[in-house]
Amino acid sequence: MARELWKGNNAIAEAAVRAGLQAYFGYPITPQTELLEYLSARMPELGRAFVQAESELGAINMVYGAACTGARVMTSSSSPGISLMMEGISYIAGTEVPIVLVDVMRGGPGLGNIAPAQSDYNQIVHGGGHGDYNAIVLAPASIQESVDLTYEAFDLAEKYRAITVILIDGSIGQMMEPAEMPPMRPLKTEYPDWAVRGMVEHPGERRVLSSIYLDPPDEEAANLRMLRRWQQVEANEVRFKGYYLEDARFVVVGFGSAGRVALSAVRAARAEGIPVGLLRPITLKPFPVKALDELAQRVEGILVVEMNSGQMLEDVRRVVGGRVPVEFYGRLGGIIPMPDEVLEEIRRLSREPLTQDGHPRDRWLARMPRSN
Structure with a gap:
């Protein structure tokens, strides 16, 4: 048709x-x-x-x-x-x-x-x-x-x-x-x-x-x-889509619209020479545990992008189990993250020393603007 x-x-x-x-x-x-x-x-x-x-x-x-x-x-x-x-x-x-x-x-x-x-x-x-x-x-x-x-x-x-x-x-x-x-x-x-x-x-x-x-x-x-x-x-019934994962040293994880925005950012980052890929879960339940587990064994860092305060983030951290640093970027209250925002987070992930100290949500929140 x-x-x-x-x-x-x-x-x-x-x-x-x-x-x-x-x-x-x-x-x-x-x-x-x-x-x-x-x-x-x-x-x-x-x-x-x-x-x-x-x-x-x-x-x-x-x-x-x-x-x-x-x-x-x-x-x-x-x-x-x-x-x-x-x-x-x-x-x-x-x-x-x-x-x-x-x-x-x-x-x-x-x-x-x-x-x-x-x-x-x-x-x-x-x-x-x-x-x-x-x-x-x-x-x-x-x-x-x-x-x-x-x-x-x-x-x-x-x-x-x-x-x-x-x-x-x-x-x-x-x-x-x-x-x-x-x-x-x-x-x-x-x-x-x-x-x-x-x-x-x-x-x-x-x-x-x-x-x-x-x-x-x-x-x-x-x-x-x-x-x-x-x-x-x-x-x-586990379903997901992977993009540019074969040679990825860094991986972005995002679902739905956040995953779609992240794909644009990943493509822009690869044009800059950053070896980054995207894992987009399609089944959030059952979660693509095996795919993420395999990535956690070989990449240097993971960035979770969501349109919330880090809800899927906790599932990602559970699977990764501290084997690799996990970072987070979210927008709240009905704001959609823009590709250039996610691109800047990918750049930061690739150039700054990665840490597992503290919670990734705390590091993200410290970078977000304060309001009254």
Whole structure:
């Protein structure tokens, strides 16, 4: 098919439709509202279910109920709205039903602003809701990648009976780029044997789905079952992109828009003769541990670039384990780092004596301007 110009939010919505989305439930919040608006017309046009809920709490619980039928369901929101959904997300994880969740991040904490940020890393990647569970987290850096990963997200969710999250920032949701849409899939006609389909389809058969395990050994057994399934995800679904890593002495690590900005800076640095490469995680969970571990064995320094105060930084430091100095550069509150800012950090990394004294966040914060 030909490439067309798409806005990020609309492209994700159309990709979900083409992946066989059967029901969408959501609530408007900037900067993801266009996704909901697009589906408000597109889903009824195709005879599929669309509901604008009364709140994010209502939306996630509608998703929960629909997911129990085995249908392909999705919701989307932005940072404070995702926070409100966390109890329902934990219930969905505990019931082991697949859903797709789109989080278009904005500045925070609190109500924050509507500018792009990556401040949801911790609440999405490291849980958010209570209990022991894991969600697959995909972090595209372009409209085409957003389309491709959304199209695949439903398959991943169903394969592992897991929550699959498309995690982007507001700039990707709002920007426009050429993208090629995948083909339209037929809607599901067969459903898994765990799904609740009603007495019409299964007369005399009673199926119950729940996240309640009042007997602790039963709860432990459920947690172990989910954990073993997550081991399969870690073994089979790690994704990342590497750029100029073959001869790199220094490596930048960044995801989403920050990774995209970092790539421009890396190319500029290499034009200056600095042997630097980029590791861009696509799966933030499972994290590309093996790839980063191998780099940590041979490079001289690592720079983590994020649109937050260093949330992925802690995962990088955990993998590196002190074998090589790690530095950090972040912009906060909805400010996108510019390539020349990252380039200057790469220059500093390559020319100044590297240290492992103290925390890289402290060194970064000392260089940032002070405010009242």
